[in-house]
Amino acid sequence: MKQDNNLCNNLKQTRIRLGMSQQDLAKFAGVSRQTISGVESGQYAPSTTVALRLAKALGCQVEDLFWLEPDTPEIEAIPSETMPTGEKLRLSLARVGGQWVAYPLIGNDGFRLEMIPADGEGDRQPDSTTIRVKLLDEPTKLHHTVVLAGCTPALSLWARATERWHPGLRVHWTSDNSMRALHRLCRGEVHIAGMHLYDSKTKQHNVPFVRAALKDTTAVLINLGIWAEGLLIESGNPLGLKTVADLVQPDVTIVNREQGAGSRQLLELTLQQAGIPFEAVKGFEQIVCGHLAVAQAVATGRASAGVSTASVATAFGLDFIPLHRSRYDLVILKPYLEEAPVQQLLSTLGHRRVLSQLEALGGYDTSQTGEVVATVEPKPVLPDLLC
Template sequence: MKQDNELQNRLKQIRTRLGLSQQDLAKVVGVSRQTISGVESGQYAPSATIALRLAKALGCQMEDLFWLEEDCLRVEATSAQTIPVEQDVRFTLARVGGKLMAYPLLGEDAFRTEMIPADGEGWGQTKNNAVQVKLWAQTETINQTVAVAGCTPVLSLWARVAEYWYPSLRVYWSFANSMDALERLCRGEVHIAGMHLYSPETDSYNVSFVQEAVMNKRAVLINLGVWEEGLLVQLNNPKKLRTVADLANSNITIINREMGSGSRQLLEYLLQKAEIPFNAVQGFNSVVNSHVAVARAVASGNVDAGVSTQAVAQAFGLTFIPLHKSRYDLVVLKDYLAETPVQQLLNTLGHPRLHSQLTALGGYDTSQTGEVVATIE
């Protein structure tokens, strides 16, 4: 083997997620542990034979493990609307009448809602929530579906990338705040729960909450990203807000998130740390149920501030005041890791297409994306 600076790999991410050491994998593949270490570090490029053996041992395609770092193709397109000066903007592209059009993903266009096609029609709910369903979709489609619950719109972005890479895969994302998503996972309703809950006692994210919730089940926590979370305020910050302490001003009104959400938990923690009573904050009991709803409330001028992410602020043209770096993790029960659709979805966490999308949002750190950050036994 030789060094190849263009060949990238996510061998370590997939190996550690499956609970294999370098020595374990080396024994299965029939190579030395030093070979596995060299491939993971990018020091060596494996032969085609070894690459195929690695993919077979890890239950994935060779393309899941390796890709070439190539320059992105650049094209010229016509923007459908005027875009902000000196701001990087994400676009959706379409060819219309022979012209390549670029649609800026700004404001509500960045978080568009859709009518979800149904797989069937049901009736006759029992005490155990069982229903009879007249099936419209193919069973193969249903069997290739991964159910994910979480609060960040990034989950739908991840789903699009995964479905592009695996055409037979389907990802169903349902909205749920962090605690609700975790509870759905524990009830067996979803494969994956997304969460960002901070524990001041342990100065860590998510692990203690998962340990308490999953009881005797085994689980892994895989990082999706670390994001900047803070105050969304109107453009150019007309009220001159700087810190959470400024929210105690009687002239400032906020919008809050619901119980169980990571954003509300962060706000409560920071207010307590600043020794500010909750009832001293105007609007503390005014609640909406999503990051996008917070941005809409601030952008409309109905409130002065709310807690969300830098990415949401940028999409709605709002000013952002950073308060805290929050780690967003994906919780997966270990029993689900053996299911092919779940493996396929998780494999794409290391894909450069996803990392590029997350980085372009603003305020996302992808250095740990796809890494196993904790295991619960």
């Protein structure tokens, strides 16, 4: 008997369930105890005769004891930028722009309220631009996946609601700030990027930043909602905060967002307009990632204030000082609009149930939700002029 790595068995479990020792089973099957031990450990593959004897002794069919592990298909995927190298990881997979992209299920990206099942596993090598992924699920299911990147928890709400109405659709959401989401879209890692950036020079939301980031593909901006953005403060406002000017008080400490976040951009712009140097605000360099992290810092007393949205303030029972009405848009490269899963997801934006969910969050204006608010063409490349 030779070892066969593809042969699986549950001989030990069946034997123990029947209250038999290895010696008992060996006696009934007419084989040695060493044979039983070798088969159970996978060290030996039994001959046809031995397999039939074991099945007879245990009162079952051979197929109940032994089976072949099916060959596991593999695919080649592009690793997302967030994937570390040199370790085997649980991965989620999606088809973006005609190629497979692998997303590591690590940190907050590995959970919703429960752990997210993996589509496959693999390890990224330092010098390789692709990764071999061993699939853990049916490949056909992976084609019906849309990948969202953005910071607002409303994206998760929208995704979960859509999956309920379209059971065959999967929505993979990663929490990224506005600039990071946009860059991931341009790198071909996601189908849709959510963003809320304001350009004070042009007085436009999002469009100037999309135009600057685009390479050679037209992008469409679809509105998710217009939200109130401002300072989250402790319930009851014990410090009596009213404007950003109060952030310089010696007993006030804030938390800030990372570079590229719309909330950080708003804080910087508001401080500049008030003539307040960044270094005058205690905690300006105390960075947290994500709207929920800002709220948790204020709710637990780690910070006196931080910039986020009215809906997040409501969810955490915090007071709110409005600073700006920000337009949150979904940026999609035009070719992706033709893909069936993307169409299916976007078709739910105008649904009354989605609008009701957004409105119930508080601080959301849904009057433009689902509307195309801009189409942005890439900058033309001018030919070099000969002197």
